[in-house]
Amino acid sequence: MPKSSNGRFVTVLACGLLIVLVAVYFSLTNGTFDISVMNILKTILRIHRQADYDLVIFDFRLPRIVLGLLIGFALGIAGTVIQGITRNGLADPGILGINAGAGMAVVLFMLLIQGTMSLTGWMGVMAMPLFGLAGGIAATAVIFLFARQGGKLDPQRLILVGIAMSSGFGAVTMYVSLKMNPQDYETAAVWLAGSLHGANWKFVVATLPWMLSIPVVIWLRSHVLDLFQMTEDSVKGLGVAVEREKNLLLLCSIGLVSASVAVSGSISFVGLIAPHLARQLVGLRHKHILPVSGVAGAAIVVISDFIGKTLFAPAELAAGIVVSILGVPYFVYLLLRSRK
Template identity: 85%
Template sequence: MAGTLILVVFIAVYFSLTNGTFDISVLDIVKTLLRVDPRSDYDLVVFDFRLPRIVLGALVGFALGIAGCVLQGITRNGLAEPGILGINAGAGMTVVLFMFLFQGTIQLTGWLGVMAMPMFGLAGGIAATVFIFLFARQGGRLDPQRLILVGIAMSSGFGAVTMYVSLKMNPQDYEAAVVWLYGSLYGANWKFVVAMLPWLLVLPLVVWSRSHVLDLFQMNEDNVKGLGVAVEREKNLLLLSGIGLISASVAVAGAISFVGLIAPHLARQLVGLRHKYIIPVSGLAGTAIVVIGDLIGKTVFAPAELAVGIVVSIIGVPYFVYLLLRSRKSK
């Protein structure tokens, strides 16, 4: 089943590399990648524009898919997702705050700016999570219904602060911030890819190493404690890992919602209920969603371009409503 997702990703990558304003044949793509009879115009299109965009989209999708899996596993709520819970909005607010505070002093696309933004995003994501845990608990436990309501409130509050700060920017920075907030890979470059790598080399492995704990979390919390699991410590470790993945993604590509909602559900349908398999397949599903969404956004609406975050939301909103109705019927 995972092989099917990999095949889908490769097909999307093929179309993304060969199609666009400047079409390139498969043979020319291969020659360019292998450095056989290289041409400067092909090098520019492939290495400076298309390839970093595809790689960044794949990394962001992988991170968001795993983060969504973590959130759904911890909360035992199939509707939990970084965008819906307000974690995206919290990370986005602090990244925009970083853009505002350091505009003119730090080049946002330079190495210092690119590497620092995920740390600001992490702070915002943690702040959002703290608020969620403060207000969504009832009787010492996370209440699934309150979780969604608090998440929506957090998203609105952080979104309002983000909009206020962005309006204080100069016109050029404001335009860049607005495009980024919708979840866009338009400005992707290799610096953003490098900024994502440290997070993706460590945090998915941490999450996967705790896959058996996520399996246990599907039981009643008292039963999990009875098995000798340090519940709060494990939750904090998994949450911090998930927030790190979300924050790094938001810092380089903006707030792309619903990937973390759809990917884990697809993974469970493909490989069952064991998180040992759900986690990597959820990452692959997230990769497929973002890469295909970006391909749709830049080709279907050409010569205009639609941000990948908007494309994924067009698919994600009806899917969220479907899951919400199904969860109500199952009660």
């Protein structure tokens, strides 16, 4: 049975990576300026360099694709962790208000620090995820405070409180963004929609330390997520420090969400859809769910970004909006199914 499970996991992961590669291929070759695969290879390998191809591939398309892959991977894993901790299949960083809290902190950073102190360049880009982390932690603390009933976390109450707090954080974010000058407001509005339009290599470098370290920590604690599917008393009976493990995993998921929000804005529903797909494909072991969920999230974001920039050309629809168009019906479906 374990061998069969491992074989299925490898097959699903390989198919997921293949889908990601196909999505990357279409994103690199198609757009306002179409480029053949041969020209892309020549440009990347520095054979017969052409300035136009260099500009399109290295300054516009490649950083956008890489950032989309990192963000999707992070949100997929963060959603898996949050659903595992809360034992609630409807939990998602966007629905719970973590995205909104991190986004509010980043917008405040744009207005109060980046705007007034002219903190730009590498310093500004590297500081944004830290402010997002602070906002995400604050939002989570408030949400979990109100979601507890009788000293325990109520999964249904968590969803209701998360939706309410998300609306509140969103209202504060909108108010703060209206205080910006027109140019900064336009940037903030595009960013809040969950767009990868302004992606660059600075954003990739700023998120890379978070994306390389945190998923490893989470994967090493995957057995703890498996145990959390039992009742809390049963987990304590096995000698697990429940609160410490929950806080560590929750902090890791907030770090991933905050780093993602800091460079792309709020992209909701990836953390809802990806874990469900992973569980349906590879079973209930988080050792398998986490990587598959990350790959599924990466595919969702890159495909959504490709749809947004090509299907509506010459206009462009933010990846976050495309994911929401797909995610809202899926959320309603899960909500109705959970009531049966």
